[in-house]
Amino acid sequence: MDFCGGGFLLPKKKYAAFVEMAAAFILLCIIWGHSMMPPAVSSAESDWVAGLMDAWLPLERLTFWVRKAAHFTEFAAWGVVAFLNLRRFSAYRLQTFFNTLFAGLFVAVVDEFIQLFSGRGSLVSDVVLDFCGCLFGVLVCVACLKLWTAHKNNKREVGSDE
Numbered sequence: 001m002d003f004c005g006g007g008f009l010l011p012k013k014k015y016a017a018f019v020e021m022a023a024a025f026i027l028l029c030i031i032w033g034h035s036m037m038p039p040a041v042s043s044a045e046s047d048w049v050a051g052l053m054d055a056w057l058p059l060e061r062l063t064f065w066v067r068k069a070a071h072f073t074e075f076a077a078w079g080v081v082a083f084l085n086l087r088r089f090s091a092y093r094l095q096t097f098f099n100t101l102f103a104g105l106f107v108a109v110v111d112e113f114i115q116l117f118s119g120r121g122s123l124v125s126d127v128v129l130d131f132c133g134c135l136f137g138v139l140v141c142v143a144c145l146k147l148w149t150a151h152k153n154n155k156r157e158v159g160s161d162e
Helices: 011-035 039-053 062-089 093-117 124-161
Strands: none
Touching: 011 062, 011 093, 039 062, 062 093, 062 124, 093 124
16 A cells, blocks of 8 residues: 655755755654653743633633644654655555554653653543544645645646647
């Protein structure tokens, strides 16, 4: 089953590979950097975002939902970036899919482990939410790559008919 276009790293794609690896590193620093924040700083950051959103979305426990949305969004982005990176190094597309999910799970577990040392609690539900965010990001990436491949193939077929 072909989950994505791509394959092994080609010399002409080194720049794209560098950008994707740099994006993965930066995103990992952001994810784990947020985990290292003391509880007061993390709460202040979440309260600030919730204050911005309160006018448009007056929900109870808005800070809670902001935190959960941040977990999901960070890991959705991680899923996209990790998938784009890992697909370059495997000829087996299904293996890339599962390797990316495993990497997302690993990053999520480390993320919660870091929070133990920053004075914040560690929650299994956050690991599950992070994993779901990663899965969502990977599925969006797979869908976009499938659409892009179909679009390119359709353009070739139309071009060959003329």
